[in-house]
Amino acid sequence: MKVLILGSGGREHALAWSVLRSKRVTEVVCAPGNGGMAQIARCVPADLKSLDSMVAVAEAERPALTIVGPEGPLSIGIVDALQSRGFRVFGPSREAAMLETSKGFAKRFLQRHQIPTARYAICSSPSELEKALEMFHAPIVVKADGLAAGKGVILCQSRKTALEAANGLFTGTLLGEQERQIVIEEFLAGEEISFLCLSDGKTVVPLVPAQDHKRIGEGDTGPNTGGMGVYSTDTLLDAGMSEWIMHHIAQPTILGMAEEETPFVGVLYIGLMMTARGPQVLEFNARFGDPETQAILVRLESDLVDAIEACVDGRLAETEFRWSRGASASVIASSAGYPGAYKTGLPITGLDSARRFPGVEVFHSGTALANGQIVTGGGRVLSVTAVGDSLQQALDRAYQSLGEINFEGMYYRHDIGHRAMRRAK
Ligand code: AMP
Numbered sequence: 001m002k003v004l005i006l007g008s009g010g011r012e013h014a015l016a017w018s019v020l021r022s023k024r025v026t027e028v029v030c031a032p033g034n035g036g037m038a039q040i041a042r043c044v045p046a047d048l049k050s051l052d053s054m055v056a057v058a059e060a061e062r063p064a065l066t067i068v069g070p071e072g073p074l075s076i077g078i079v080d081a082l083q084s085r086g087f088r089v090f091g092p093s094r095e096a097a098m099l100e101t102s103k104g105f106a107k108r109f110l111q112r113h114q115i116p117t118a119r120y121a122i123c124s125s126p127s128e129l130e131k132a133l134e135m136f137h138a139p140i141v142v143k144a145d146g147l148a149a150g151k152g153v154i155l156c157q158s159r160k161t162a163l164e165a166a167n168g169l170f171t172g173t174l175l176g177e178q179e180r181q182i183v184i185e186e187f188l189a190g191e192e193i194s195f196l197c198l199s200d201g202k203t204v205v206p207l208v209p210a211q212d213h214k215r216i217g218e219g220d221t222g223p224n225t226g227g228m229g230v231y232s233t234d235t236l237l238d239a240g241m242s243e244w245i246m247h248h249i250a251q252p253t254i255l256g257m258a259e260e261e262t263p264f265v266g267v268l269y270i271g272l273m274m275t276a277r278g279p280q281v282l283e284f285n286a287r288f289g290d291p292e293t294q295a296i297l298v299r300l301e302s303d304l305v306d307a308i309e310a311c312v313d314g315r316l317a318e319t320e321f322r323w324s325r326g327a328s329a330s331v332i333a334s335s336a337g338y339p340g341a342y343k344t345g346l347p348i349t350g351l352d353s354a355r356r357f358p359g360v361e362v363f364h365s366g367t368a369l370a371n372g373q374i375v376t377g378g379g380r381v382l383s384v385t386a387v388g389d390s391l392q393q394a395l396d397r398a399y400q401s402l403g404e405i406n407f408e409g410m411y412y413r414h415d416i417g418h419r420a421m422r423r424a425k
């Protein structure tokens with residue numbers, strides 16, 4: 001069968017790699033793809049901001065299955081658009097994706113279904129916000145309602161700075177666009193876990209848990225990024241805690257969406273804060289995480305396409321998952337300047353020798369193929385990913401492999417997995 005993957009990052013490269021391992025898959029087409037995906041699949045141009053462009057790709061390619069990587073296409077209704085034309089597509093409808101695309105929607109949903117989350121208020125004017133702030137103690141978290149690529153969350157140490165941040169969101173000086181709704185939230189302290197599940201709208205099955213590193217700097221300092229590295233181990237969550245999260249968070253979410261007639265089919269990514277009073281939902285994403293997907297899929301031993309088709313066909317309850325024991329890690333190599341401005345088009349060397357380490361996969365996050373040479377093409381450039389019997393082994397392999405790679409200004413964090421490594425000591 002032929003599979004179409006929409007997207008162009010490390011997540012989509014890992015998806016293409018995993019899909020190609022399925023015996024039933026004969027061809028993978030990536031739209032638009034990147035330099036790494038072009039080495040394992042056929043890439044075709046597509047504008048992920050345009051439904052017409054993506055529909056035209058599907059009409060031309062006639063895939064048996066389409067997998068949507070990023071949130072942008074979901075937010076404009078790519079799943080609805082393709083389904084209405086008879087295509088089989090994996091991902092939530094535009095309405096179901098609101099769990100990610102509107103923080104206000106997500107918070108109200110969580111409250112309606114009594115799913116644990118931070119206390120909050122939704123405000124649609126500065127005066128409403130000023131009043132709501134009286135109910136909160138600093139630190140206060142201020143969030144833009146809509147998609148903001150990680151830039152829409154501001155941690156404020158006082159009510160005054162919270163008000164300033166909110167004003168910046170309302171007037172558009174902070175994100176460039178004027179926000180109509182703002183969520184303010186109590187600050188939650190704890191460790192973050194990325195808890196990703198697959199759902200067919202009724203059944204929900206967890207993937208292996210992962211921990212992302214969102215800040216650019218070592219020791220979790222500096223500005224937020226899309227994610228600078230991630231790891232997954234069996235011990236990140238014990239069985240009891242996993243079950244608790246399924247019972248109190250994942251299942252009620254899927255059940256609630258079904259009851260409200262917006263069944264959620266796709267990847268439910270639950271961003272959790274493990275607080276003193278138990279796991280709390282920080283956010284939902286309606287898609288695979290990046291770089292979580294890279295670390296999760298290298299541990300998947302069963303067939304990804306079988307699982308995805310079971311979601312699309314509403315028979316996930318019958319599907320078995322097999323995972324490798326041990327651990328995996330993925331370290332992001334980024335361009336100098338990221339998450340601010342950066343150069344692109346810089347030649348990358350050492351990719352072939354980087355691949356020779358056992359258990360290593362070098363997924364491309366932002367690269368392009370220019371005259372036969374792989375060059376940088378994004379802020380996050382590579383996701384160097386490895387499996388291991390232990391987290392230490394997975395990390396050693398990923399870092400050894402990274403040691404072979406170079407491009408001008410290449411930056412990566414040397415402390416991926418630091419929380420788990422500290423716990424192990
Ligand atoms: P979000 O897009 O809502 O996940 O927020 C992005 C990041 O901001 C999260 O991954 C957390 O690191 C942080 N964050 C969001 N909400 C809170 C909160 N209520 N308390 C503490 N940190 C938060």
Ligand code: GLY
Binds near residue numbers: 290
């Ligand atoms: N790694 C965080 C995300 O995919 O949103």
